[in-house]
Amino acid sequence: MQILVVEDEVGLAHHISRALTLDSHELAIVHDGETALGEAEARHYDLIVLDVMLPGMDGFEVLRRLRKAKMETRVLILTARGEVSDRVTGLGLGADDYLAKPFAMQELVARVTALGRRFPEKAPMMLQVGDLVLNLADRALYRGTRRIDLSSRELTLLRVLMREPGRIFSRTELSERVWEREHEYGVKLVEAFISRLRKKIDSPPLIHTVRHLGYTIREPE
Amino acid sequence: MKHWPLRWKIALYSALLAIAATLGGAVTTWFVMRHAEIAAFDRRLTLDADEFFRDVEHFEGSRTTSGFVFNEVLVPLSLRKHLVEVTDSNGTLLYLSPRLHKPFPRDGIKEFHNHRIQGKTVRVAEFTQNGLTLLAGDDLTQINQIGWEIFLAMLGAIPTVLLITLFGSAWVAGKAIAPVEEIRQAARTITAQRLDQRLPVPPTKDEIAGLIEVLNETFERLQRSFEQSVRFSADASHHLKTPIAVLRAGVEEILADATCSENTQACAEALLQRTHHISSVVDNLLLLSRADAGRLELLKTEFDLGEVLEGVLDDAHILAEPLGLEVEADIQKDLRLIADRTFVAMIAQNLMENAAKYNIPGGRIRVEARTVNSSVEMIVGNTGEGIPKDRTGQLFERFYRVRADGRVPGHGLGLSLSRELARAHGGDVELVRSDSTWTEMRMRLPRSLNDGKLSRNHQ
Numbered sequence: 001m002q003i004l005v006v007e008d009e010v011g012l013a014h015h016i017s018r019a020l021t022l023d024s025h026e027l028a029i030v031h032d033g034e035t036a037l038g039e040a041e042a043r044h045y046d047l048i049v050l051d052v053m054l055p056g057m058d059g060f061e062v063l064r065r066l067r068k069a070k071m072e073t074r075v076l077i078l079t080a081r082g083e084v085s086d087r088v089t090g091l092g093l094g095a096d097d098y099l100a101k102p103f104a105m106q107e108l109v110a111r112v113t114a115l116g117r118r119f120p121e122k123a124p125m126m127l128q129v130g131d132l133v134l135n136l137a138d139r140a141l142y143r144g145t146r147r148i149d150l151s152s153r154e155l156t157l158l159r160v161l162m163r164e165p166g167r168i169f170s171r172t173e174l175s176e177r178v179w180e181r182e183h184e185y186g187v188k189l190v191e192a193f194i195s196r197l198r199k200k201i202d203s204p205p206l207i208h209t210v211r212h213l214g215y216t217i218r219e220p221e
Numbered sequence: 222m223k224h225w226p227l228r229w230k231i232a233l234y235s236a237l238l239a240i241a242a243t244l245g246g247a248v249t250t251w252f253v254m255r256h257a258e259i260a261a262f263d264r265r266l267t268l269d270a271d272e273f274f275r276d277v278e279h280f281e282g283s284r285t286t287s288g289f290v291f292n293e294v295l296v297p298l299s300l301r302k303h304l305v306e307v308t309d310s311n312g313t314l315l316y317l318s319p320r321l322h323k324p325f326p327r328d329g330i331k332e333f334h335n336h337r338i339q340g341k342t343v344r345v346a347e348f349t350q351n352g353l354t355l356l357a358g359d360d361l362t363q364i365n366q367i368g369w370e371i372f373l374a375m376l377g378a379i380p381t382v383l384l385i386t387l388f389g390s391a392w393v394a395g396k397a398i399a400p401v402e403e404i405r406q407a408a409r410t411i412t413a414q415r416l417d418q419r420l421p422v423p424p425t426k427d428e429i430a431g432l433i434e435v436l437n438e439t440f441e442r443l444q445r446s447f448e449q450s451v452r453f454s455a456d457a458s459h460h461l462k463t464p465i466a467v468l469r470a471g472v473e474e475i476l477a478d479a480t481c482s483e484n485t486q487a488c489a490e491a492l493l494q495r496t497h498h499i500s501s502v503v504d505n506l507l508l509l510s511r512a513d514a515g516r517l518e519l520l521k522t523e524f525d526l527g528e529v530l531e532g533v534l535d536d537a538h539i540l541a542e543p544l545g546l547e548v549e550a551d552i553q554k555d556l557r558l559i560a561d562r563t564f565v566a567m568i569a570q571n572l573m574e575n576a577a578k579y580n581i582p583g584g585r586i587r588v589e590a591r592t593v594n595s596s597v598e599m600i601v602g603n604t605g606e607g608i609p610k611d612r613t614g615q616l617f618e619r620f621y622r623v624r625a626d627g628r629v630p631g632h633g634l635g636l637s638l639s640r641e642l643a644r645a646h647g648g649d650v651e652l653v654r655s656d657s658t659w660t661e662m663r664m665r666l667p668r669s670l671n672d673g674k675l676s677r678n679h680q
Contacts, residue, residue, distance in 0.1 A: 181505075
């Protein structure tokens with residue numbers, strides 16, 4: 001994908017650039033709104049990663065002008081604010097997705113990949129990894145034909161993992177995703193729930209520990 | 222008296238003044254009346270003396286006969302009721318009132334003056350005509366009596382005066398202070414969340430209007446500096462998020478770098494957790510600053526508190542295991558409420574975290590949730606060591622931790638934030654019990670957010 005990254009913080013722009021390049025996207029980086037508009041008009045981009053807090057013209061204004069100029073390029077907004085109203089403003093102006101700082105870089109990559117699909121996927125009602133099937137509608141989990149009962153946290157945790165099979169989630173990211181806010185014992189809890197899930201899912205194992213990196217769920221080879 | 226309402230102080234002072242005025246009036250009246258009575262007495266006696274001399278002159282027998290024979294009849298009746306002494310030019314006593322036991326003492330003063338005679342003060346004057354000397358006077362008992370009665374009458378009026386002034390001035394003071402009471406009521410509604418409110422300025426140009434104007438100016442300044450500080454902490458939080466994002470991205474890169482040593486990766490993992498912690502503190506500060514400004518956004522949805530508590534209890538069971546804690550739960554079915562689910566979950570999570578954190582090994586945690594009237598209550602109790610009595614007041618202060626000795630993780634914003642979040646819903650988080658064996662925190666939330674109280678917080 002051809003991606004334009006608009007981020008005034010040079011360090012962060014570089015990290016984003018490295019992560020997305022590694023995921024085989026082609027990147028251009030600009031650091032302010034005016035340049036971003038010019039760049040978007042001059043070249044074709046599949047996606048714009050747009051920071052809201054920019055010097056001069058802010059991200060919302062860039063988005064407004066883009067849409068006014070009938071440019072339908074997909075836009076992923078990055079913001080330091082996490083408020084509901086900001087998200088509503090962004091999406092109302094025609095942004096396709098929204099990510100609050102600080103984010104897990106893997107999350108950004110996943111979102112970019114999702115936005116890159118020609119037809120955006122509808123959130124599936126059924127998640128499957130190997131013979132493990134999670135029905136989100138009635139919270140029922142089956143390993144083959146065996147039904148497994150899950151507690152509330154186990155379900156949330158498993159859902160996060162199963163949405164992106166093969167992706168490695170750090171403990172920190174998992175604790176961010178499962179708990180409403182930082183839990184004092186977040187990492188400990190992640191470990192405890194993962195071990196409980198493993199016991200319930202049983203062998204052959206689907207949840208794998210990647211040393212220091214975290215956990216991932218994938219079919220056994 | 223220091224704590225009396227102003228109107229009763231004013232009433233009391235007015236009543237005391239009125240009594241003093243009445244007493245002063247009584248004394249003055251007594252003095253003036255007595256003076257007037259004495260003047261009238263002098264005049265009467267002088268007229269009577271004139272009449273006596275006229276009668277003596279016109280008494281025919283006295284001129285023709287060789288020797289003047291004084292006759293008692295010559296003394297007018299009006300004089301006889303007083304004290305009278307008549308002598309001739311030789312000093313021979315011709316008449317003495319029966320009430321007088323001996324003649325008046327002579328002191329050479331002719332005008333009216335006072336004498337002590339037979340233990341009484343007697344006012345007396347000397348008149349001389351045609352060789353006769355008349356001394357006439359009387360004691361002042363009667364005059365004093367009149368003065369005394371007037372004085373007593375005025376004293377008798379004091380209770381009436383007291384009551385009338387006391388209640389009258391209380392009423393007047395009440396009317397005068399009424400605007401002050403209005404200011405008080407209006408000022409009470411001006412809180413951190415409503416600093417833009419102003420006191421209504423009355424159309425009058427009196428002292429009260431002046432006071433209100435000054436107060437309003439003060440509120441204006443207060444609002445400006447408050448907004449400035451709120452904006453500062455919000456801005457500071459925003460500006461911290463980008464650097465944290467950079468930090469996090471860097472740490473994640475190290476973590477993902479397979480060429481790094483295991484040791485480095487372990488360090489990086491710990492650092493990643495720290496960045497998460499920092500960003501959580503920043504988030505909390507941002508929420509607090511927004512709550513302070515009354516601009517906390519609530520995303521209202523209807524949900525079952527039981528579902529939220531399910532997750533929280535799930536955590537509690539996990540945390541309880543290594544600590545040997547026992548977790549009890551008594552959650553009423555179908556605890557539906559309309560609120561911001563994320564915020565409610567944050568409160569519940571925080572209370573539960575504290576219950577686990579400050580518990581004794583092998584202790585107990587008890588969670589109850591139920592509907593109470595139009596509210597939903599959640600009570601989290603634990604067998605903690607208890608919060609010292611002198612510290613319960615600081616419990617909800619920011620960055621305050623009951624035990625800041627590093628034994629317990631945390632940054633001391635949790636309870637303060639929980640309370641603000643609950644209050645933004647029109648509810649509250651309170652410490653309901655804390656002794657050496659049991660500590661209990663209660664979250665109370667209105668079941669429906671449609672209370673008037675909320676509208677100001679949710680803009």
